[in-house]
Amino acid sequence: MLGLNKNDLTLLLVVAVLTLFAPFILNPFPADSAMAQFNAGYPDLMQRFIIFGIFAIGFNILFGLTGYLSFGHAAFLGVGSYAAVWMFKLLSYNVVPAIGLAIIMAGLFSVLIGYVSLRRSGIYFSILTLAFAQMSFALAYSVLSNPKFNLTNGETGLQVYKNDPQIFHGEGMQDFPHFFGIYMNSTHTMNVGAWSFDFNAGYYLCAIIMIAVFYLSIRIFRSPFGMMLRAIKSNQTRMSYTGLNPRPHTLAAFVISGMYAGLAGGLMAAMDPLAGAERMQWTASGEVVLMTILGGTGTLIGPVLGAGFIKYFENIFSKINDNILHQWFAFLPDGIEDFVVFIIHPFIGKGWHLTLGIMFMLVVIFLPGGLVEGGQRIGKWIKSRGKSDDKTATTEPAE
Amino acid sequence: MGILEVKDVGKRFGGLQALGDVNLSVKENSVHAIIGPNGAGKSTLLNCLVGKLIPDTGSVMFDGQSVLGRSPHEINQMGISRVFQTPEIFGDLSVMENMMIPCFASRDGAFRMHAVKNMMTEKDIVEKAEAMLVDMNMADKRHMHADSMSRGDKRRLEIGMCLAQEPRLLLLDEPTAGMARADTNNTIDLLKQISDERDITIAIIEHDMHVVFSLAQRITVLAQGTPLVEDDPENIKGHPKVREAYLGEAA
Numbered sequence: 001m002l003g004l005n006k007n008d009l010t011l012l013l014v015v016a017v018l019t020l021f022a023p024f025i026l027n028p029f030p031a032d033s034a035m036a037q038f039n040a041g042y043p044d045l046m047q048r049f050i051i052f053g054i055f056a057i058g059f060n061i062l063f064g065l066t067g068y069l070s071f072g073h074a075a076f077l078g079v080g081s082y083a084a085v086w087m088f089k090l091l092s093y094n095v096v097p098a099i100g101l102a103i104i105m106a107g108l109f110s111v112l113i114g115y116v117s118l119r120r121s122g123i124y125f126s127i128l129t130l131a132f133a134q135m136s137f138a139l140a141y142s143v144l145s146n147p148k149f150n151l152t153n154g155e156t157g158l159q160v161y162k163n164d165p166q167i168f169h170g171e172g173m174q175d176f177p178h179f180f181g182i183y184m185n186s187t188h189t190m191n192v193g194a195w196s197f198d199f200n201a202g203y204y205l206c207a208i209i210m211i212a213v214f215y216l217s218i219r220i221f222r223s224p225f226g227m228m229l230r231a232i233k234s235n236q237t238r239m240s241y242t243g244l245n246p247r248p249h250t251l252a253a254f255v256i257s258g259m260y261a262g263l264a265g266g267l268m269a270a271m272d273p274l275a276g277a278e279r280m281q282w283t284a285s286g287e288v289v290l291m292t293i294l295g296g297t298g299t300l301i302g303p304v305l306g307a308g309f310i311k312y313f314e315n316i317f318s319k320i321n322d323n324i325l326h327q328w329f330a331f332l333p334d335g336i337e338d339f340v341v342f343i344i345h346p347f348i349g350k351g352w353h354l355t356l357g358i359m360f361m362l363v364v365i366f367l368p369g370g371l372v373e374g375g376q377r378i379g380k381w382i383k384s385r386g387k388s389d390d391k392t393a394t395t396e397p398a399e
Numbered sequence: 400m401g402i403l404e405v406k407d408v409g410k411r412f413g414g415l416q417a418l419g420d421v422n423l424s425v426k427e428n429s430v431h432a433i434i435g436p437n438g439a440g441k442s443t444l445l446n447c448l449v450g451k452l453i454p455d456t457g458s459v460m461f462d463g464q465s466v467l468g469r470s471p472h473e474i475n476q477m478g479i480s481r482v483f484q485t486p487e488i489f490g491d492l493s494v495m496e497n498m499m500i501p502c503f504a505s506r507d508g509a510f511r512m513h514a515v516k517n518m519m520t521e522k523d524i525v526e527k528a529e530a531m532l533v534d535m536n537m538a539d540k541r542h543m544h545a546d547s548m549s550r551g552d553k554r555r556l557e558i559g560m561c562l563a564q565e566p567r568l569l570l571l572d573e574p575t576a577g578m579a580r581a582d583t584n585n586t587i588d589l590l591k592q593i594s595d596e597r598d599i600t601i602a603i604i605e606h607d608m609h610v611v612f613s614l615a616q617r618i619t620v621l622a623q624g625t626p627l628v629e630d631d632p633e634n635i636k637g638h639p640k641v642r643e644a645y646l647g648e649a650a
Binding site: 003216219220222223224225226227228230231233234235237238239240241242243244245248249252256 | 449470471472475476480481483487488489490491492496499500501503504505508509510512513514515516517518521524560564
C-alpha cells in the first residue's frame with residue numbers, strides 16, 4: 001500500500017498514530033499531581049517536537065544518506081521563518097502562502113549555498129556551510145536591518161505591525177495565523193477525571209504535515225535516488241567511474257533537506273508569528289546534528305526520536321529546581337538530603353545541557369546507531385529471552 | 400585504426416617526466432596488455448585514459464572522439480569502464496544494490512532523479528542485475544553486505560559491475576595484485592571467458608607475467624615513461640630490450 005513494503009508501512013502507521021494521539025500519550029500524569037511537571041502534552045512543546053522533528057527528518061536526508069555533514073542548516077530554518085512572517089505582513093495571516101513561500105525561499109537559498117559548498121567534501125564542506133550560516137546570521141542580525149532597507153528588523157525580530165499592508169486581511173479577523181479561519185492558537189481542553197488533555201489546532205496542522213513529509217522521506221530512502229545517495233556515502237570514486245555524476249545528486253539532496261528546514265521554519269512562524277536572527281545561529285545548526293546522531297543517523301525514525309528527546313530535556317529537565325528536589329528527597333535524613341540535592345543540582349535547571357551532554361556521550365560510545373539501535377537491542381533481547389523460555393532456541397551458525 | 404588511439408602523450412610531475420611520447424593503439428575486441436617495471440608510468444597512462452589526469456601533450460582518442468578534458472563519469476558514459484587495483488565497490492550496500500547502480504547508470508545517464516519511484520517496480524533493472532549476478536556466479540550472495548566478502552569476490556563483483564554497463568573498452572589496473580594463486584587463476588579464467596563471449600576490448604596493466612601471457616594478444620612494454628616495444632606475446636618473451644628493462648643492462 002502507498003508504494004511501501006510491510007515494515008515501512010507499519011512504521012508510518014505507528015508514527016501517524018503516535019503523533020495524532022500525542023496529546024494523550026504525553027500527558028500520562030493527572031494535572032495536579034506531583035508528577036505533572038513531567039507532562040509534555042501542552043501545545044507549545046508538542047508543536048516544537050513536531051517542528052524540530054521535520055527539521056531533523058530533512059537533515060537526515062542529507063547527512064544520513066550522503067554523509068555530508070552540514071553545519072549550517074539553521075540558515076534555511078531562519079530563511080523559512082522570515083519568508084513566512086513577510087507573507088503575514090504583506091498578504092494576510094493565512095498560513096498556506098506563508099509556508100509555501102518559506103519552502104520556496106529555503107529551496108532557492110539552499111541551491112545557492114549548496115552549489116558552492118558541495119565543491120568540497122568532508123570537513124571542508126562542513127566549514128563552508130558553517131561559514132554561510134554565520135554570514136546569513138550576520139546579515140539578518142545587522143546588515144539587512146537598516147532604516148533604508150529593513151528586511152529582518154535586526155535584534156528585535158521580524159513581526160507584524162498594525163500598519164503593515166496585509167492586503168487580504170479581512171475585517172473582524174483576529175491578529176493571529178490561521179488556516180482558512182482555524183486559528184493556530186485555538187485549543188480545546190478535554191478533562192477526564194483528574195487528567196486534562198489539550199487539542200491544539202496548530203499542533204494538528206504540524207502533525208499532519210509531519211506525517212506527510214515523513215512518508216515522503218520513506219519514499220526517498222527507498223527510491224533509486226536514495227540508493228544513489230547511499231552509494232555516494234559509500235564510495236564516490238566508484239560512483240564517478242560508474243558514469244554517475246555525484247554533484248547533482250548531492251545538490252538535489254541538499255536542496256530537499258534545505259526545503260524541509262524551510263518548512264520547519266515556516267511552521268515555527270505560523271505557530272508564533274515572529275522571526276529572530278538567533279534562529280540562524282550556529283548553535284541551532286549544531287542542535288539538529290545532535291538530534292540526528294542521538295536518534296540514529298540514516299535511520300527513518302531516528303531523527304524524530306532525537307528531536308523529541310532533546311526538546312523534552314530542554315523543556316522539562318530545565319524546569320526542575322532545588323525546591324522540587326528537596327520535595328523528592330524529603331524522606332531522607334536532613335544531612336543526606338542536602339548532600340543528594342547538592343550532587344544533583346548541577347545537572348538540572350540551567351544545567352540541563354550537562355545532562356544532555358552526558359547522555360549524548362553515552363549514546364555515541366555505547367550505541368553508535370543512536371536510540372534506534374538501543375530499541376533494536378532491547379527488541380532482540382526480549383525475543384531471545386522469549387525463545388530460551390520456550391526451550392526452542394536453536395543455535396545458528398555464525399557466518 | 401584501433402578503438403583506442405594514444406598519440407604522443409606526455410605528462411610531467413614537477414621535475415619528473417612520468418610519460419614522454421607514448422603511442423599506443425588498442426585493436427577492437429582484442430586483449431591488450433601494458434607491462435613494465437615499477438615506475439614505468441603504467442598507472443599514470445591509465446589515469447590519463449579515464450580522465451583522472453590530463454596529459455600535458457598529445458591526444459587520446461576513443462572510437463574517434465577525444466577523451467581529454469572530460470570528467471571520469473563522462474568518459475565512462477562514452478563506453479570505458481575501469482577496474483581498480485584495490486576493488487572499488489559500494490562497501491556499505493548489498494551485492495544486489497551494487498549491481499543495480501551501474502544498470503541505472505547505463506539506462507538513465509549521469510543524473511536522473513527518481514526520488515519517489517519504488518525500486519522494485521524497476522523490473523528491467525532488477526532483471527538485468529540478477530542476470531549479471533548469475534553470470535558472475537554470485538547469485539547466492541545477493542543479500543550480502545558487499546564489504547563482508549573476500550577479496551576475490553569483491554574483484555568479481557567489481558568486474559561484473561563494469562560489465563553490467565556493457566562498456567566497449569574495459570581497463571584493468573593490476574586486477575590480480577595481492578591475490579592468492581587460486582584467486583588469480585579464477586580471475587584469469589573469468590577474463591578469458593569475458594573476452595571470448597562478449598563484444599569487448601580489454602586493456603590490462605599487469606605485473607604478473609603469468610597473467611599477461613595467459614591473456615594478452617598484444618603487449619606494449621613501457622619503461623621510464625616511453626614505450627619500448629609493441630608486439631605479439633611470443634616475440635616479447637625473448638626480446639632483448641625487454642630483458643634489459645626488467646633485469647638491468649648486465650642481462
